[in-house]
Amino acid sequence: MLLPVRLGSAYLFEVMTSARDRRRGNGSAIGIDVRGVSKSLRGRQILQDVNFAVPRGTIAVIEGDNGAGKTTLVRVLATVVSPDSGTALVNGFDVSRQGLDVRRSIGVSFANERSLYWRINAFQNLELFGKIAGLRKSVIAERSASLIDELHLGRVATGQVARMSTGQRQRLMVARALLSDPKVILLDEPFRGLDEEGLQTLIELVTTRARDGKTVLIVAPLIAAVTSVADRTYRIEAGSVLPMPAGPAVRPVPELP
Amino acid sequence: MSVIRIVLAVAKKDFRTAISYRVGFVSAVIASFWGLIAFRFISKLVNTGEFAGDTVAYFRYAVVGLLFASILEPVAIGTSTSARNEQVQGTLEYMASQPVRRIYLGLSWSAYGLFQSMVIAAIVLLLTIPIGFRVTHLNLPVVIAVIILSIVIFAALGNIGAALVIAVQQGSVIVAGALSIIGVISGALFPVSELPSWLQALSRLSPLTYALDALRSATLANQPATSFTEDLLVLVGFALVTLPVSAWVLERSFRVAQRRGTLSTF
Numbered sequence: 306m307l308l309p310v311r312l313g314s315a316y317l318f319e320v321m322t323s324a325r326d327r328r329r330g331n332g333s334a335i336g337i338d339v340r341g342v343s344k345s346l347r348g349r350q351i352l353q354d355v356n357f358a359v360p361r362g363t364i365a366v367i368e369g370d371n372g373a374g375k376t377t378l379v380r381v382l383a384t385v386v387s388p389d390s391g392t393a394l395v396n397g398f399d400v401s402r403q404g405l406d407v408r409r410s411i412g413v414s415f416a417n418e419r420s421l422y423w424r425i426n427a428f429q430n431l432e433l434f435g436k437i438a439g440l441r442k443s444v445i446a447e448r449s450a451s452l453i454d455e456l457h458l459g460r461v462a463t464g465q466v467a468r469m470s471t472g473q474r475q476r477l478m479v480a481r482a483l484l485s486d487p488k489v490i491l492l493d494e495p496f497r498g499l500d501e502e503g504l505q506t507l508i509e510l511v512t513t514r515a516r517d518g519k520t521v522l523i524v525a526p527l528i529a530a531v532t533s534v535a536d537r538t539y540r541i542e543a544g545s546v547l548p549m550p551a552g553p554a555v556r557p558v559p560e561l562p
Numbered sequence: 563m564s565v566i567r568i569v570l571a572v573a574k575k576d577f578r579t580a581i582s583y584r585v586g587f588v589s590a591v592i593a594s595f596w597g598l599i600a601f602r603f604i605s606k607l608v609n610t611g612e613f614a615g616d617t618v619a620y621f622r623y624a625v626v627g628l629l630f631a632s633i634l635e636p637v638a639i640g641t642s643t644s645a646r647n648e649q650v651q652g653t654l655e656y657m658a659s660q661p662v663r664r665i666y667l668g669l670s671w672s673a674y675g676l677f678q679s680m681v682i683a684a685i686v687l688l689l690t691i692p693i694g695f696r697v698t699h700l701n702l703p704v705v706i707a708v709i710i711l712s713i714v715i716f717a718a719l720g721n722i723g724a725a726l727v728i729a730v731q732q733g734s735v736i737v738a739g740a741l742s743i744i745g746v747i748s749g750a751l752f753p754v755s756e757l758p759s760w761l762q763a764l765s766r767l768s769p770l771t772y773a774l775d776a777l778r779s780a781t782l783a784n785q786p787a788t789s790f791t792e793d794l795l796v797l798v799g800f801a802l803v804t805l806p807v808s809a810w811v812l813e814r815s816f817r818v819a820q821r822r823g824t825l826s827t828f
Contacts, residue, residue, distance in 0.1 A: 346823040377823070383659040387820040409661040417826065419652025424579040436571035437660050439564060465582070485661075 336361045336489050336520025337382065339546075341391035344377055351377045353544035355391070359537065361488075364511060364521040366532050368549075369541035375524035376416055378541065379493040382522070383413045396488045396520075412487035414478040416494040418471060427453060427462040427469075427477050431484055438485040445484070452480035455510060457503070471498035479507060489520045496525055508534055568662055569670045576644075576674030587678070594632060594686045598625060602693050612753065618694035625695050626778050627750035629683045633676070633709070634716045634770070638741055640675030641668060641720025642733035646828075649727060655825040664816050665809035668721040676713065701780040704790045708780070711797040712773045718804035725808070725815035731828060744768050749775070769800040 337359040344352040351374045359365040369375050380386035382395055384404040393400045396410035422430055428449055435445035453462045456476040461469050466477065475498050482490060490511065496504055511521050512534055523531060524541075532538050538549040580586060605613075605621035613619040648654035648671075657667055687695070719737065726733035747761055748754070748770035754762055765771045776793035779785040819825045 344823075380655075380823070385655050385658050385820060385825050386823045387817070405661060405663065408659060411659070413656075413659050415656060415659075417652050417655070420656035422575060422579065422653060423651075424582045425575060429575065429578055433571050433575045434660065437568055437662055439567070439661070 334360050335394070336363075336396060337365070337522055338394040339378075339382075339391070340393075342378075342381060342388045342393050343390045343544075344381060344386065344388050346377070346386075351544050352381070352388070355541075355544070355546045357537075357539055357546050357548070359520050359522055361520050362515055362518045363536035364515045364523065364534060365537040365539065366535035367522070367524045367539045367541050367546060368527040368532065369524070370526065373541045374544040375541055376493055378546075379413065379415070379491050379522070379524055382407075382489075382491055383411060383415075384408055410487060411489045411491055412482035412485055413491040414475075414482040414493060414495055416497065418474040418478065421466045421474060421477060421481075423467040424465060426465055427458055427480075430466060430477065431481060434481050435484050440485060448484055448486070449480075452483060456480050456506060472500060472503055475499060476503060476507070479510070483510070483514065487519070490514060490522070492521070492523045492525075494525050495523060496531065564662070565666045565669065568666045569673045572667075572670035573673035573677060577677075580674065580678070587682075590678070591682050591685050594629075594682055595689050598628060598686065598690055599693070601625070601628070605694075611755075621694050622696070622698075622782055623753075623778065624751060625687070625690055626781060627774055629687060630709075630712075630774065630777055631745055631750045631770075633679045633683050634712055635741060636675030636679045637672045637713055637716040638720040638723065639734055639737050641672040641717065642723030642727050642737050644671035644675070645724035645727040646731075646734055649731065649828045652826065654728070658816060658820075658825050664813050665721065668724050668808070668812045669717055671724060672717055672720050697781045699780075699782070699784040701785070701787070701790070704776060704780040704787070704794070707794055708773050708776045708797065711794070711801050712769065714801040715769045715797065715804050718801075718808035721808035721812045725812045728812070728825070729815040729818045731824075744770050747771070748773075769797060772796045772800075 335358050337357075339355055339357050342352055342355040343350070355374075355378065357365070357367075367375060367378065377386060381388050381393055381400060384400050384407050387401055395407045398406040398410060400407050422433070425433075431449040431452070432445055435449070436442075440448070453459055456479065458473060458476055458480070461473055466474060469477065475495060479492065479495050482492065492511070495507060499507065508531065511523070515521050515536075523535070525531060532549075539546045540549050541547075601624040602618075602621050605619070605624070606617050608620035609615070609617070613623065645654065645668075648657060658664075719740070723733040723737035726736060745751075747757065747765040748768045749765070750770070754765045754771060757765060772793040776790050776797075779789060779793075816825075
């Protein structure tokens with residue numbers, strides 16, 4: 306008599322916990338898990354059987370030459386390009402089937418500085434994307450002020466983005482990616498246009514986030530300063546991602562299953 | 563509700579962008595009012611059918627039709643135009659990476675255009691009073707219901723235009739063409755009864771026909787409340803069908819662009 310009740314309870318528990326996990330991520334130690342992802346665009350193979358994983362709380366750097374497929378890889382993880390085959394999990398969510406959950410988990414900075422609204426100022430850009438992310442007004446104000454300060458944008462933050470330099474816009478795009486305090490941070494060529502001071506500031510910022518348990522993926526041409534703080538370093542060549550000799554890890558790296 | 567939060571956030575951004583170009587709003591008010599002045603003079607020549615014996619009757623008829631169309635046009639065309647602007651500026655791909663349903667993006671793209679066109683229509687309406695416009699009988703609940711339902715229907719049309727932009731980089735021209743046909747067959751400038759019978763049959767497929775019919779009856783004619791029921795029910799039917807369909811089409815267009823990798827292509 307009790308068997309159907311027990312089975313029913315177990316089923317209900319399963320449904321409820323899976324719904325909860327869908328909201329929070331699957332709780333695995335892996336922030337980004339890419340398996341066998343391939344993508345061709347306009348008849349050209351851009352990504353070829355890409356496999357790599359980034360544990361939570363670590364920084365991974367994928368370096369490669371222009372046209373190697375770095376940006377397409379970030380786009381796949383940000384759900385704006387869908388893979389032809391393979392699976393990519395971000396915070397435990399499948400980019401092909403759980404796009405909205407993936408987008409709730411990530412903060413992304415694309416290489417394209419035109420992704421900012423140039424006719425309004427830095428604070429107004431952050432306000433817009435903070436509201437879209439569902440943040441409260443007070444939280445947006447507090448985090449925006451903090452990020453603008455951390456990234457040394459205070460002097461130009463109240464003028465139109467159009468009047469900023471490339472490096473300043475680059476820093477603003479990183480600020481925007483970090484605004485919602487995402488679990489996974491995807492940065493596509495975030496160091497473009499930055500001077501030495503800007504580079505160090507940005508490295509400190511992402512290192513701090515990784516220490517706080519965030520997963521950070523940076524794709525960029527080879528920059529020694531970045532790979533030195535990376536927990537895992539990969540090279541992308543002709544659409545394939547290959548592990549590189551590890552740099553000096555800044556903290557113990559969790560083992561991959 | 564998140565849809566309202568997103569729509570208001572994007573509208574605020576568009577407002578800030580619009581005021582960074584200072585002369586646009588004033589120019590739009592002047593252009594809209596100047597366009598209506600011509601109909602004040604045309605009205606003197608129209609002395610037939612329902613306009614017989616009153617030299618401003620046609621002017622009132624045209625003001626309601628044109629101002630209502632001027633509110634709905636930015637809703638429909640504005641959505642695809644905004645989508646195209648986002649595409650060309652380079653912000654579309656980033657917007658697509660945000661934690662928001664695509665239909666919310668579609669609705670947000672027309673929000674500021676709607677707000678601006680309603681403000682302009684209100685100002686122009688006031689300016690037309692000294693030259694002969696007056697509301698003879700006002701049924702405000704019906705007017706509000708017609709405006710809201712029409713906005714939903716035309717926002718859905720706009721979303722389909724935006725979907726075309728996202729999928730094939732074209733859309734505004736197609737929506738503008740559809741609107742010009744809808745405007746002619748729906749009685750924006752002259753009664754549907756003046757059309758040939760086959761166009762009159764076609765006009766029954768246009769939601770604007772029912773909207774204008776109800777709107778004119780609720781502002782210029784003394785009609786009992788029950789006389790609006792059919793028009794309002796038809797508009798509700800259009801809204802219930804077009805909005806979900808447009809949401810599905812917009813979502814599909816994003817998926818097509820994601821598969822082709824063209825969200826950043828223009």
